[in-house]
Amino acid sequence: MSDSSSHHGAVFAVREAARPLTGASADYDYLLDRIGDARFVLLGEASHGTHEFYSERARITRRLIGEKGFTAVAVEADWPDAYRVNRYVRGAGDDDSALAAVGDFHRFPTWMWRNAAVLEFIEWLYDHNGGVVKAGFYGLDLYSLHASIRAVVDYLDKIDPEAAGRARRRYACFDHSGEDTQAYGYAASLGLDRSCENEVIAQLVDLRRRAVEYARRDGLVAEDEYFQAEQNARLAKNAEEYYRSMFRSRVSSWNLRDLHMVETLAELVGHLDRTTGRPSKVVVWAHNSHLGDARATEMGERGEWNVGQLVRERCGDDAVNIGFTTYTGTVTAASDWDGPTERKRVRPALPGSYEALFHEAGSPRFLIDLRDGGDATEALREPRLERAIGVIYRPDTERRSHYFHARLAEQFDAVIHIDQTRAVEPLDRDSGWEEQGEVPETYPAGV
Incomplete structure (x- = not known):
């Protein structure tokens, strides 16, 4: 034909x-x-x-x-x-x-x-x-690195001031680049400045370690608030890696971003299934x-x-x-x-x-x-x-x-x-x- x-x-x-x-x-x-x-x-x-x-x-x-x-x-x-x-x-x-x-x-x-x-x-x-x-x-x-950091600290200020202090000290690692996430990624990826990878991972682990305690303080409201804080801490971890990957290759940064979106979707579905008692x-x-x-x-x-x-x-x-x-x-x-x-x-x-x-x-x-x-x-x-x-x-x-x-x-x-x-x-x-x-x-x- x-x-x-x-x-x-x-x-x-x-x-x-x-x-x-x-x-x-x-x-x-x-x-x-x-x-x-x-x-x-x-x-x-x-x-x-x-x-x-x-x-x-x-x-x-x-x-x-x-x-x-x-x-x-x-x-x-x-x-x-x-x-x-x-x-x-x-x-x-x-x-x-x-x-x-x-x-x-x-x-x-x-x-x-x-x-x-x-x-x-x-x-x-x-x-x-x-x-x-x-x-x-x-x-x-996952672009909201600094907004998510602020959300995690604000949550902890209300529920666990001591933990909020630890979070501030960890996230202070980003202070040298201010709000410029691409500048951070460039310097960290080329070894011109230190990476904050360990700090964002430690903060997410610390938050998850106290998940049961935080989420059960006031029923479903507390569970929802913990969930949003955990997602922000996970986002900060993934965003830190994403901004470093931007200066390696397009494929690497694209794949990290879309994987984050799929993981967030899975976390959301799991949370909704648990809180509503039915498949969301x-x-x-x-x-x-x-x-x-x-x-x-x-x-x-x-x-x-x-x-x-x-x-x-x-x-x-x-x-x-x-x-x-x-x-x-x-x-x-x-x-x-x-x-x-x-x-x-x-x-x-x-x-x-x-x-x-x-x-x-x-x-x-x-x-x-x-x-x-x-x-x-x-x-x-x-x-x-x-x-x-x-x-x-x-x-x-x-x-x-x-x-x-x-x-x-x-x-x-x-x-x-x-x-x-x-x-x-x-x-x-x-x-x-x-x-x-x-x-x-x-x-x-x-x-």
């Missing part, structure tokens, strides 16, 4: 298999049926700055919580920042609004979790939790590059693993992972790390990519089930380019910066394509963001 006829066959197969998404309440009936009794649903995104990816994940998640008993949303965010949101939505925090609850998300890129779509979902979750069953909101990532179900929100099975990508070929692969290996059919794609539109992103928040035009997808194939299929929004074994599944098993936009978008180097080869039908169990998308609306936007695109349709009141 010629390349041309193969391409036209793939377009036809996608067109036939596509299930249109119209915005109706029944849009995801088929998907929820396919999810069945799975305990883990991984919902991706092709960029960190696309409104529709956030809003559609929220639509699916609301149904999973309301109809299938999911009790946790675990996101690609730092544990202490997300835990403040968790306390709010579960009615246990000091914040009086969703806007206040996202106040700790001040590290670049702030728009990932301080945006209008996330705020709306947090408000919904708070209202939903007015009932008996409460669903939580948790972070999986968790929705995960993260980038496609974390949630699509790495074994079906060129990153996997060079030795990287990711959350999607590890969860599949550990959980099998108990996990369902769903990717998102788009052809064109706008996106919230920066041009450089820690740069200004911009609203950028997303170039039409490159010929030969999955996104271009989906665009040619002609439907503005659709879902494709990649487990059904039909013609579309076979067509989408062929290697093609796939686009990934993170917090940085560089259209001038589009092919090199944002595309990789993948086998989509092996990477995901289902994919949602939205042909034209718009930039997610940051809560902290300035005149530069406003000037770089169309006037947004919505914006949270009072911000």
Whole structure:
């Protein structure tokens, strides 16, 4: 079969298999049926700055919580920042609004979790939790070294001042690099300054040695508080190793980060199972590059693993992972790390990519089930380019910066394509963001 006829066959197969998404309440009936009794649903995104990816994940998640008993949303965010949101939505925090609850998300890129779509979902979750069953909101990532250190010390100050003193002395090892975690990693990895590895391990061991004593002081409340402190101490240990690994190789640091996220997910599930007395179900929100099975990508070929692969290996059919794609539109992103928040035009997808194939299929929004074994599944098993936009978008180097080869039908169990998308609306936007695109349709009141 010629390349041309193969391409036209793939377009036809996608067109036939596509299930249109119209915005109706029944849009995801088929998907929820396919999810069945799975305990883990991984919902991706092709960029960190696309409104529709956030809003559609929220639509699916609301149904999973309301109809299938999911009790946790675990996101690609730092544990202490997300835990403040968790306390709010579960009615246990000091914040009086969703806007206040996202106040700790001040590290670049702030728009990932301080945006209008996330705020709306947090408000919904708070209202939903007015009932008996409460669903939580948790972070999986490990960038928050110093915030996690402060959280451990604050916890110990309240429960064991002597232990808090020991923790301060151990964590003082980081004082010579201040809050600059990359400077610490550079100096420690090259032997220019001493590593704090022994100190963070000792602190985690010390905390765990007193786990039973701390967690039983005041029932479930004390157990929850101990759990969040332990996760912060574990995060500090893993973050210390991660920042040293950044100067060894990309593969090493990537693998450490995704392994940490999977370990955090496992710790969260174990904690929820123990405290609720029943098997917990968790929705995960993260980038496609974390949630699509790495074994079906060129990153996997060079030795990287990711959350999607590890969860599949550990959980099998108990996990369902769903990717998102788009052809064109706008996106919230920066041009450089820690740069200004911009609203950028997303170039039409490159010929030969999955996104271009989906665009040619002609439907503005659709879902494709990649487990059904039909013609579309076979067509989408062929290697093609796939686009990934993170917090940085560089259209001038589009092919090199944002595309990789993948086998989509092996990477995901289902994919949602939205042909034209718009930039997610940051809560902290300035005149530069406003000037770089169309006037947004919505914006949270009072911000």
